[in-house]
Amino acid sequence: MRLAIVGSGAVGTSVIELAGGYGHDVVGVADSASGAVGATGLDTEAVLSRKRERGTVGDGTPEDVLEADYDVLVEATPTTLGDAEPGFSHVERALERDRHVVLANKGPVAERYDDVRSLEADSAGTVLFEAAVGGAIPVLSTIDDLNGQVTAARGVLNGTANFVLSRMAAEGLGYEHVLAEAQDLGVAEADPTFDVEGIDAALKCVILANVLYEDTYTLEDAEVEGIDDLPGSALELAAEDGRTIRLIGEVADGDVRVGPRLVPENGTLAVSGTLNIVQLETHHAGRLNISGRGAGGPETASAVLADVGRLPSR
Amino acid sequence: MSGTDTNSYTVRLELVDEPGELLRALEPIADNGGNLLSIFHERGNLTPRGHIPVEVDLEATEARFDTIVDALREAGVNVIQAGAERYSEELTVVLVGHLVETDLSDTLRRFADRGGVSVADVSLSAPAGTEGPSSARLRLVATEGQSDDALETVRAVADEKDLRVVEPLTEGSA
Numbered sequence: 001m002r003l004a005i006v007g008s009g010a011v012g013t014s015v016i017e018l019a020g021g022y023g024h025d026v027v028g029v030a031d032s033a034s035g036a037v038g039a040t041g042l043d044t045e046a047v048l049s050r051k052r053e054r055g056t057v058g059d060g061t062p063e064d065v066l067e068a069d070y071d072v073l074v075e076a077t078p079t080t081l082g083d084a085e086p087g088f089s090h091v092e093r094a095l096e097r098d099r100h101v102v103l104a105n106k107g108p109v110a111e112r113y114d115d116v117r118s119l120e121a122d123s124a125g126t127v128l129f130e131a132a133v134g135g136a137i138p139v140l141s142t143i144d145d146l147n148g149q150v151t152a153a154r155g156v157l158n159g160t161a162n163f164v165l166s167r168m169a170a171e172g173l174g175y176e177h178v179l180a181e182a183q184d185l186g187v188a189e190a191d192p193t194f195d196v197e198g199i200d201a202a203l204k205c206v207i208l209a210n211v212l213y214e215d216t217y218t219l220e221d222a223e224v225e226g227i228d229d230l231p232g233s234a235l236e237l238a239a240e241d242g243r244t245i246r247l248i249g250e251v252a253d254g255d256v257r258v259g260p261r262l263v264p265e266n267g268t269l270a271v272s273g274t275l276n277i278v279q280l281e282t283h284h285a286g287r288l289n290i291s292g293r294g295a296g297g298p299e300t301a302s303a304v305l306a307d308v309g310r311l312p313s314r
Numbered sequence: 315m316s317g318t319d320t321n322s323y324t325v326r327l328e329l330v331d332e333p334g335e336l337l338r339a340l341e342p343i344a345d346n347g348g349n350l351l352s353i354f355h356e357r358g359n360l361t362p363r364g365h366i367p368v369e370v371d372l373e374a375t376e377a378r379f380d381t382i383v384d385a386l387r388e389a390g391v392n393v394i395q396a397g398a399e400r401y402s403e404e405l406t407v408v409l410v411g412h413l414v415e416t417d418l419s420d421t422l423r424r425f426a427d428r429g430g431v432s433v434a435d436v437s438l439s440a441p442a443g444t445e446g447p448s449s450a451r452l453r454l455v456a457t458e459g460q461s462d463d464a465l466e467t468v469r470a471v472a473d474e475k476d477l478r479v480v481e482p483l484t485e486g487s488a
Contacts, residue, residue, distance in 0.1 A: 231447055231448075232441075233439035233441050233448060234408050237437055260480045262407070263482075
């Protein structure tokens with residue numbers, strides 16, 4: 001497949017690096033200000049080193065990339081709320097040209113799922129978004145494989161919040177201290193709002209709800225509580241009782257909820273560090289647990305490229 | 315259910331910590347044809363009122379069971395809960411916030427007042443003294459199938475007092 005990759009952050013960059021190994025050609029790369037197009041395939045090494053050294057991917061514009069002749073648009077720009085722009089317009093333009101879209105960006109399928117689905121219905125292109133939920137973990141493809149048998153989903157869907165809670169519990173440290181440490185380690189971003197307030201996990205749960213119920217949930221439909229300023233004493237009291245606290249997202253009975261929850265200290269959902277876990281309830285197969293890395297460039301890129309491999313050929 | 319079938323019942327009592335109290339509580343059961351199965355005397359725990367919780371499992375016909383509960387109450391024994399729900403549900407929550415300032419005992423009393431839930435025990439951790447935010451772990455006992463209602467009660471009271479509730483993950487946490 002010929003890939004056009006929009007967004008050159010950690011995920012976009014990793015897709016550029018790894019695409020060749022999966023047998024795909026990168027014919028376009030865009031960041032927020034520049035673009036590079038090569039009909040027969042770009043020299044990805046050259047694009048990446050230019051990005052590192054000069055901060056741009058090429059002499060062209062992002063517009064050139066959107067207009068390029070590609071098979072699959074990989075949308076890896078940052079997630080935005082509300083109208084989910086500019087990601088949504090990128091999806092729209094690709095589908096209108098009957099091209100496939102693979103999303104790492106959560107915005108379009110969390111905030112405008114019905115719009116995306118109706119554009120897809122009028123297009124020869126297909127939209128896949130495995131990378132938007134649980135990073136490397138094959139959550140959506142598993143749900144798809146189970147053919148409507150999944151009744152509920154829950155789990156740990158934000159590595160930053162999980163890191164903070166597991167460090168607080170293990171070391172008896174306060175919230176602010178651990179968050180600062182996480183920022184030093186690069187586990188938490190300079191502005192960790194999305195992660196610690198539960199918004200990132202909620203967006204993933206909203207996407208799960210959209211897929212499970214084929215309905216139009218948005219962030220507004222989710223009940224969201226974060227872990228910010230949770231005192232260490234709460235984790236200590238939980239530990240005295242053989243429990244711990246994790247930021248858990250739940251999609252069940254038509255409701256989407258995210259918040260700190262008490263879980264057994266050595267239970268399945270109490271993964272530690274930045275790991276994520278998703279638990280699926282099924283009609284006939286009982287409970288399935290899938291855990292792994294929920295973020296990171298190569299990890300998320302592997303989910304993007306797995307989606308590319310699932311697309312019908314054009 | 316016919317009136318002559320024998321069922322298992324669980325009765326939760328609150329006893330004052332005085333000699334003879336347990337015997338006084340058991341007599342009405344035996345005297346009215348109840349068959350005692352087990353007695354769980356939680357000496358280490360105290361109810362919010364400072365009493366000792368006792369859980370009694372017994373067998374009786376439905377009609378006799380009603381007589382037993384009446385007799386217990388007549389004898390001045392405080393019956394917190396009585397019913398065929400052989401297995402009551404326990405749930406643990408952690409409350410976070412200005413627990414002391416917002417009157418923790420009032421908070422607990424209001425859980426009980428709303429019914430369907432009793433507070434089995436409380437652990438409070440207030441590292442910053444009475445001024446700062448503190449945490450409390452509560453073990454709640456709800457009748458079978460009423461855990462969701464009990465949680466709803468906790469949420470409502472906590473919301474009024476601006477407290478955070480760390481709820482148990484009731485499904486799939488094993």
